[in-house]
Amino acid sequence: MLKxxxxxxxxxxxxxxxxxxxxxxxxxxxSQITCLATNVYHEARNxxxxxxxxxxxxxxNRVHDERFPNSVCGVVWQGIHRASWKGTGEMxxxxxxxxxxxxxxxxxxxxxxxxxxNQIYVLSELLFNGTMNVxxxxxxxxxxxxxxxxxxxxxxxxxxxxIQDHIFxxxxxx
Numbered sequence: 001m002l003k004x005x006x007x008x009x010x011x012x013x014x015x016x017x018x019x020x021x022x023x024x025x026x027x028x029x030x031s032q033i034t035c036l037a038t039n040v041y042h043e044a045r046n047x048x049x050x051x052x053x054x055x056x057x058x059x060x061n062r063v064h065d066e067r068f069p070n071s072v073c074g075v076v077w078q079g080i081h082r083a084s085w086k087g088t089g090e091m092x093x094x095x096x097x098x099x100x101x102x103x104x105x106x107x108x109x110x111x112x113x114x115x116x117x118n119q120i121y122v123l124s125e126l127l128f129n130g131t132m133n134v135x136x137x138x139x140x141x142x143x144x145x146x147x148x149x150x151x152x153x154x155x156x157x158x159x160x161x162x163i164q165d166h167i168f169x170x171x172x173x174x
Contacts, residue, residue, distance in 0.1 A: 029128070035073040036060075037124040041117050042102035042109065047164040050137065052120055054163045056127050057138045062099075065142055067171070072128070079104055137161065141168035 039059055044051035062068040062075040069075050079098025081091040093104035102109065111117045126132035138144070139160040145151050147165045157169035 032072040033121065033125050033128050035076045036128055037117065037121040038109070038111070039072075039076045039100055039102075040120045040124060041111060041113075043100060044164070044166070045113060045116050045120065047166075049123075051164045051166065052123055053127075053134060054138050054141075054144070054161075054166065054168060056124060057136045058141050058144055058168065060127065061136070061138070061140055061142050065171070068142070076100060076103065137163065138168045138170075140170045142171045143169040 036056060036059055040052050040055045044055045047054075059072060059075055063070060063072055069078055076099070077093070080094040082094055084090040084092045095104055095106050098104035123132075127134070141160050143153065143157055144166045145154065147162065147167055154167075154169065157171050160168045160170050162168070
């Protein structure tokens with residue numbers, strides 16, 4: 001089986017089917033692409049292709065870093081969760097205790113600009129499936145923030161670039 005594995009920049013495949021690089025189990029590709037597209041949409045929908053690629057790169061860089069979850073959805077949903085007050089058993093993110101602010105800011109996550117979302121979805125699909133190979137314009141960044149804030153963690157990371165209103169950082173392995 002190992003000689004049949006094909007290594008692509010962001011993904012391992014086995015006979016054309018996506019597999020998790022750590023467990024070598026198939027992953028639900030459509031869900032992973034949707035998580036990537038939704039994250040890029042909420043984080044950079046107004047920034048154009050460079051901003052979209054940068055946020056996608058950070059998300060995928062985290063997937064491939066052992067300090068983060070090993071799936072796109074795991075990376076996007078990473079954070080503290082608690083049981084919903086509705087008593088349904090649903091786990092919801094604790095406000096402001098997650099990796100991507102849109103996911104736990106308490107606001108609706110409804111996509112309103114379907115044209116932009118569809119463009120981002122196509123880009124996310126091409127990146128996730130390895131159909132389109134691009135240079136990581138963030139230079140391996142695993143973190144970023146808006147240029148109007150300075151989070152405490154910024155001084156502990158290596159700044160790599162600025163794209164639109166985001167500043168990108170790489171978390172060096174020691």
